[in-house]
Amino acid sequence: xxxxxxxxxxxxxxxxxxxxxxxxxxxxxxxxxxxxxxxxxxxxxxxxxxxxxxxxxxxxxxxxxxxxxxxxxxxxxxxxxxxxxxxxxxxxxxxxxxxxxxxxxxxxxxxxxxxxxxxxxxxxxxxxxxxxxxxxxxxxxxxxxxxxxxxxxxxxxxxxxxxxxxxxxxxxxxxxxxxxxxxxxxxxxxxxxxxxxxxxxxxxxxxxxxxxxxxxxxxxxxxxxxxxxxxxxxxxxxxxxxxxxxxxxxxxxxxxxxxxxxxxxxxxxxxxxxxxxxxxxxxxxxxxxxxxxxxxxxxxxxxxxxxxxxxxxxxxxxxxxxxxxxxxxxxxxxxxxxxxxxxxxxxxxxxxxxxxxxxxxxxxxxxxxxxxxxxxxxxxxxxxxxxxxxxxxxxxxxxxxxxxxxxxxxxxxxxxxxxxxxxxxx
Amino acid sequence: xxxxxxxxxxxxxxxxxxxxxxxxxxxxxxxxxxxxxxxxxxxxxxxxxxxxxxxxxxxxxxxxxxxxxxxxxxxxxxxxxxxxxxxxxxxxxxxxxxxxxxxxxxxxxxxxxxxxxxxxxxxxxxxxxxxxxxxxxxxxxxxxxxxxxxxxxxxxxxxxxxxxxxxxxxxxxxxxxxxxxxxxxxxxxxxxxxxxxxxxxxxxxxxxxxxxxxxxxxxxxxxxxxxxxxxxxxxxxxxxxxxxxxxxxxxxxxxxxxxxxxxxxxxxxxxxxxxxxxxxxxxxxxxxxxxxxxxxxxxxxxxxxxxxxxxxxxxxxxxxxxxxxxxxxxxxxxxxxxxxxxxxxxxxxxxxxxxxxxxxxxxxxxxxxxxxxxxxxxxxxxxxxxxxxxxxxxxxxxxxxxxxxxxxxxxxxxxxxxxxxxxxxxxxxxxxxxxxxxxxxxxxxxxxxxxxxxxxxxxxxxxxxxxxxxxxxxxxxxxxxxxxxxxxxxxxxxxxxxx
Numbered sequence: 001x002x003x004x005x006x007x008x009x010x011x012x013x014x015x016x017x018x019x020x021x022x023x024x025x026x027x028x029x030x031x032x033x034x035x036x037x038x039x040x041x042x043x044x045x046x047x048x049x050x051x052x053x054x055x056x057x058x059x060x061x062x063x064x065x066x067x068x069x070x071x072x073x074x075x076x077x078x079x080x081x082x083x084x085x086x087x088x089x090x091x092x093x094x095x096x097x098x099x100x101x102x103x104x105x106x107x108x109x110x111x112x113x114x115x116x117x118x119x120x121x122x123x124x125x126x127x128x129x130x131x132x133x134x135x136x137x138x139x140x141x142x143x144x145x146x147x148x149x150x151x152x153x154x155x156x157x158x159x160x161x162x163x164x165x166x167x168x169x170x171x172x173x174x175x176x177x178x179x180x181x182x183x184x185x186x187x188x189x190x191x192x193x194x195x196x197x198x199x200x201x202x203x204x205x206x207x208x209x210x211x212x213x214x215x216x217x218x219x220x221x222x223x224x225x226x227x228x229x230x231x232x233x234x235x236x237x238x239x240x241x242x243x244x245x246x247x248x249x250x251x252x253x254x255x256x257x258x259x260x261x262x263x264x265x266x267x268x269x270x271x272x273x274x275x276x277x278x279x280x281x282x283x284x285x286x287x288x289x290x291x292x293x294x295x296x297x298x299x300x301x302x303x304x305x306x307x308x309x310x311x312x313x314x315x316x317x318x319x320x321x322x323x324x325x326x327x328x329x330x331x332x333x334x335x336x337x338x339x340x341x342x343x344x345x346x347x348x349x350x351x352x353x354x355x356x357x358x359x360x361x362x363x364x365x366x367x368x369x370x371x372x373x374x375x376x377x378x379x380x381x382x383x384x385x386x387x388x389x390x391x392x393x394x395x396x397x398x399x400x401x402x403x404x405x406x407x408x409x410x411x412x413x414x415x416x417x418x419x420x421x422x423x424x425x426x
Numbered sequence: 427x428x429x430x431x432x433x434x435x436x437x438x439x440x441x442x443x444x445x446x447x448x449x450x451x452x453x454x455x456x457x458x459x460x461x462x463x464x465x466x467x468x469x470x471x472x473x474x475x476x477x478x479x480x481x482x483x484x485x486x487x488x489x490x491x492x493x494x495x496x497x498x499x500x501x502x503x504x505x506x507x508x509x510x511x512x513x514x515x516x517x518x519x520x521x522x523x524x525x526x527x528x529x530x531x532x533x534x535x536x537x538x539x540x541x542x543x544x545x546x547x548x549x550x551x552x553x554x555x556x557x558x559x560x561x562x563x564x565x566x567x568x569x570x571x572x573x574x575x576x577x578x579x580x581x582x583x584x585x586x587x588x589x590x591x592x593x594x595x596x597x598x599x600x601x602x603x604x605x606x607x608x609x610x611x612x613x614x615x616x617x618x619x620x621x622x623x624x625x626x627x628x629x630x631x632x633x634x635x636x637x638x639x640x641x642x643x644x645x646x647x648x649x650x651x652x653x654x655x656x657x658x659x660x661x662x663x664x665x666x667x668x669x670x671x672x673x674x675x676x677x678x679x680x681x682x683x684x685x686x687x688x689x690x691x692x693x694x695x696x697x698x699x700x701x702x703x704x705x706x707x708x709x710x711x712x713x714x715x716x717x718x719x720x721x722x723x724x725x726x727x728x729x730x731x732x733x734x735x736x737x738x739x740x741x742x743x744x745x746x747x748x749x750x751x752x753x754x755x756x757x758x759x760x761x762x763x764x765x766x767x768x769x770x771x772x773x774x775x776x777x778x779x780x781x782x783x784x785x786x787x788x789x790x791x792x793x794x795x796x797x798x799x800x801x802x803x804x805x806x807x808x809x810x811x812x813x814x815x816x817x818x819x820x821x822x823x824x825x826x827x828x829x830x831x832x833x834x835x836x837x838x839x840x841x842x843x844x845x846x847x848x849x850x851x852x853x854x855x856x857x858x859x860x861x862x863x864x865x866x867x868x869x870x871x872x873x874x875x876x877x878x879x880x881x882x883x884x885x886x887x888x889x890x891x892x893x894x895x896x897x898x899x900x901x902x903x904x905x906x907x908x909x910x911x912x913x914x915x916x917x918x919x920x921x922x923x924x925x
Contacts, residue, residue: 048504051851324842339857342824348852353506354867357839361867365852368860 007041011138013061014042018146025118026110029125033144036129040136049135052315052347053257053286058139058231063175063201066227066254075166076195076221076416080408082164083107085151089169089199090176092149096166104157104188110150110179120152120181127207127235131261135290140233140259143205147179150205155188155214162191162217167198169225174199180206182216186239189215191406196221197228197253204232212239212266218246219409222253224420226281229255240266240295247404248275249413250285251420257286264291264298264326274303274403276413278420279312279344286315287335293326293356302333305400307393307421309340318363319351326356333363338370338396340389394418463520469493472630475520479599479633482606492619492629499623505786506815506847507755509691509728517693519631519664584648592641593677595650598666601637608639612670616699616736616763624695624757625732628664632697635665640675640706649905651680654696667698671706673739678709680908691719691754695730704739704766709747711908715915716752721810723782726754733760737769740795744770747903749912750777750787751919759817761790764798764826771800774903776912778919779812779844788818788835788850793826793859804835805897808844809920815847822859829859837867838896840889840920890917 015037020030043055057064085107086096092109100107113120125144131137151165165180176199184190188211198204210216222230230253236244250256262271277285291300306314316335337346350363370392378388397417404410463474472493476486501512588595594605602609619629636652654665671677694716700708710733719726729752735744746760756779762771773789791800800820808814816835837846848865870892878888894901894916901909901916 052853327842337854339854342827342856342858344857345853345855347854348850348863350848350850350852350863350865352837352848352865352867353845354837354839354847355845357842357844357869359839359867359869363848363863363865365850365863366861367852367854369857 003044003046006044006046010044010059011038011042014059014142017061020145021148024114025116025121026124029121030145032129033125033141036132037138037141037145040132040138040141042138042142043136049288049317051349052317053284057229057255058201058203058257063173063199064229065172066169066200066225066229067172068169069197069223069225069227071224073419077164077193077409077412079412080162082162082193084164084166086166086168087149087178087198089171089174090149090178102159102161104155104159105190106154106156107163108152110152110181111148113152118152119154119183123181123183123207123209124179127209127237128205128233130237130263131233131235131290137233137259137261139203139231140205140235143177143179143203143233147177147205150179150181152180153182153190153192155182155184155190157188159188159190162193164193164195167194167196167202169197169199169228172200175201177203178205182206182208184208184210184214184216186211187213189217191217191219194218194220195223197223197225197230200228202228202230202232204230206232206234208234208236208244210236210238210242210244213241214239215243216245217405219404219413220246220248221413221416222248222250222256224251224423226252226254226283228253231257232259234260236260236262236271238262238264238266238269238271241268242266243269244271245403245405246273247401247413249277249417250275251278252280252283253285254282255284257288259288260290262289262291262300264293264295264300267296267298269295269298270300271298272301272303272403274301274400275305276397276400276417277304277306277314278397278417279306279308279314281310281312284313284315286317288315288317290319291321291331293320293322293329293331295326297328298326299330300332301403302335303400303403304335305397306337306346307340307397308337308344308346311343313344314346316346316348316350316365318349319353320361320363322354322356322359322361324355327358329356329359329361331359331361335365336396337367338393339367340370340393390421394421397421462518465518466515467517467519467631471519475631475633478520479602481599481602484610485602488614488619489630492626495620496623496626496630499626501623505757505817506813506849507757507784507786509755509784512693512728514627520633588647591647592644593646594637594639596637598635598637598668599633601668605637605639608670609637609668612699612701613668614699616701616734617697617732622732624730625697628666628695628697628732632664632666635667635696637667638669638677638679640671640677642672643674644672645675646677649678649680651682653682663694663696665696667696668701669699669708669710670701671703671708671742673703674705676707678905679711680905681710681712682715691726691728693728693730694753696732698731698733698760700735700744702735702737702739702742702744702766702769705741706739707743708735709745709905710735710760711904712748712750713908713912713915714748714750714752714756718752718781718783719754721781723754726783727752729753729756729758731758733758734763735761735771736763737766737771737795740766740768742766742769745772745774745903746789747774747900748776749900749904749908749915750775750785751915753785754783756785756787758787759789761792762800763792763794764800765794767795768797769795770798772903773800773802773804774900775804776807776897776900776916777804777814777816778807778916779809779814780919781810781812783810783812785813786815786817788816790819791821791831792819793822793829793831796825796827796829798826798829800831802831802833802835803899805900806835806837806846807840807893807896807920808837808846809840811843813845813847815849816865817849819851819853820861820863821853822855822861824855827856827858831859831861833863835865836896837865838893839867839869886921890920893920
């Protein structure tokens with residue numbers, strides 16, 4: 001089958017069982033997304049942008065069944081005062097969730113926001129559509145068209161506590177599309193936490209519009225569930241002097257593709273995307289980042305670390321695009337992986353595309369085994385080899401966690417990461 | 427600029443270059459009566475080329491198979507280059523100087539206009555004398571030259587002396603006739619007929635090129651050099667180079683390319699295959715100075731080249747060094763297949779793109795053998811409205827235990843209308859190997875420029891000096907003769923890019 005024919009048949013099969021939800025204010029955006037999707041088609045294995053990750057299980061009509069993962073762990077961020085919004089297999093759980101009213105913030109649910117003119121209309125599908133160039137992200141268009149629920153957050157002032165979306169996975173065959181829209185007004189700030197696997201197969205989109213001088217912080221932990229599959233997209237647009245920080249902790253998961261698409265449109269904006277990943281077994285983890293600098297004197301950082309063992313595959317595709325006129329850009333990108341055995345692999349494509357001359361942009365990528373000298377040193381001090389390996393592995397990953405600004409969040413993530421590392425695959 | 431004149435390039439040439447102030451130095455065309463095959467591409471043209479070269483039947487079949495394959499392939503479009511669609515039927519695939527119709531028995535029968543061409547090309551005077559049949563004085567450093575003019579090789583120097591050492595250095599058309607067993611054994615084994623669109627086209631229509639064989643345990647007594655020149659209008663040049671370094675041998679090979687100034691873009695699709703057996707070493711240096719087109723992007727060479735080295739033998743070593751200053755569009759990725767255990771590949775590159783030039787170039791290091799090593803140093807310089815892309819692959823296969831790669835690609839931007847891009851692919855499939863990749867992009871350092879200016883240099887001189895410093899790592903990897911030329915070329919290529 002030719003690549004074009006394959007794309008068509010994959011797309012047709014996926015769309016066969018779906019109907020566009022009647023969304024009132026979001027109708028137009030959904031129809032646009034649907035036609036976008038039809039012209040782009042869903043990705044197939046021959047797509048250059050999916051060179052290192054096979055999209056078939058993410059695009060096929062039905063999800064591969066995934067047994068929910070049973071664990072005795074205390075939920076992450078339990079020690080932090082936060083507003084909880086719980087979805088079980090993509091369905092909003094009102095009882096488990098907190099009251100959605102909070103000072104300085106308006107929270108609606110996508111499924112319940114039936115007002116004809118909703119503020120989210122200016123963002124829903126808009127940032128996603130912007131992010132389709134120059135590379136198609138058709139899974140996100142699929143989401144815009146068909147997502148049934150999600151959270152719409154409009155931040156107008158200072159929010160006293162973080163919003164935590166908790167995604168529980170209970171059904172073996174759940175196939176979930178969630179679409180969140182977040183709008184942070186000028187000078188306002190918000191922290192969003194996302195925890196849990198959500199479903200057997202999750203397609204998650206978050207669009208974040210950050211106005212001048214606003215700040216958005218994001219921390220996510222995708223859990224250790226072995227059989228889950230996830231394709232997530234985060235689209236962010238940054239105004240002048242604004243801040244965007246996102247960090248993702250992932251462990252295992254048979255298939256995870258996290259895409260982050262950021263556009264710096266106002267001067268002096270600052271974006272950081274980071275991630276730490278522990279792959280222990282037959283897992284595949286893909287971080288794909290695309291940062292566009294379209295304003296003067298902006299800074300962006302990408303810091304990704306992966307520890308891979310027992311046959312895990314890590315992928316990093318990161319790009320810094322500096323448009324003509326985006327002078328004084330400072331772009332930094334580092335992707336590193338530690339391969340703890342001979343069966344694991346790391347595949348990377350760190351890209352720069354630069355059309356302005358007064359910039360400092362750099363990227364680095366390293367792959368290798370654990371440092372023998374450091375290991376020997378620790379052993380010579382009486383630390384057993386296994387412990388020494390874990391210590392060095394943890395210190396390697398911690399560098400990425402350092403990107404989280406909030407101390408309490410950082411400590412939570414660090415502790416959880418250490419425990420996941422220790423538990424290994426189990 | 428310093429007054430250093432490269433050995434063999436006369437003072438007049440240097441003066442002439444200065445006078446034209448950065449305009450293309452090799453932009454002349456020699457008016458030589460040419461014999462053309464009809465325009466366009468068909469099995470008949472493939473047969474004709476084969477017939478003109480008096481090739482054996484197996485060679486013709488090889489070409490026809492390649493042509494069949496080419497018809498099924500699609501022109502690649504993934505490179506960051508943008509050019510009008512090439513009409514492959516609007517090209518001449520075979521052109522040769524009329525004077526070559528009856529091959530000269532000795533080199534002094536060569537058309538004097540051709541000798542004139544060599545002079546303009548800057549082929550060292552000694553070789554010119556040799557081409558005219560004058561013996562070189564004893565004890566002088568020698569470089570053997572094979573000159574390829576449009577479609578055919580017009581002369582190879584020092585052939586006999588090389589043969590005494592067992593080294594075969596001749597045009598590939600001669601090799602097909604004289605050493606068919608070597609050609610048959612190795613041709614197309616590094617770059618298979620079906621490798622890629624342009625390589626397949628080349629396999630079908632290549633008309634000449636160079637052939638080198640270095641026997642076991644032989645250090646080639648002199649540097650070998652090829653000058654390629656496209657002279658005729660609307661002619662594609664498709665040369666094929668095959669170098670075989672047998673066990674324990676060594677050769678240093680230099681390649682230079684020029685073309686006249688033409689308003690219409692011309693196609694160049696070459697294939698270079700290097701074969702290295704146990705303990706062999708090849709040093710392959712290129713100064714590519716095809717006509718880049720004018721400031722508005724009119725004319726110039728489309729340079730679509732496939733170069734690959736196959737380190738078949740254990741402990742073999744290949745070193746690609748390239749200075750890419752010419753061509754309107756460059757699409758070129760000299761690669762190393764590190765198959766033998768402990769084999770090594772190195773890639774040093776300077777790619778300068780000025781005005782409307784577009785370069786998409788880099789390398790592939792495929793590590794298959796154990797303890798294989800590779801090193802990539804790429805310096806890209808963009809000026810004017812040019813686009814310069816580094817595209818590379820480092821691949822560590824599961825069996826390539828304890829291998830090592832280090833990659834450094836730096837880009838320099840001069841002016842705010844140009845672009846510099848980096849597209850590396852890194853695939854690591856075992857954990858005993860180490861792969862490191864670093865890339866930076868920056869502009870010419872203001873402090874350095876200011877320092878040079880305060881010492882009385884004008885801006886262009888200052889930029890040339892800073893850029894030469896930026897390229898130092900690569901320039902140092904070039905053989906002496908080329909290093910000088912490359913350094914001057916760096917300065918010339920950037921003229922008009924500042925102020």
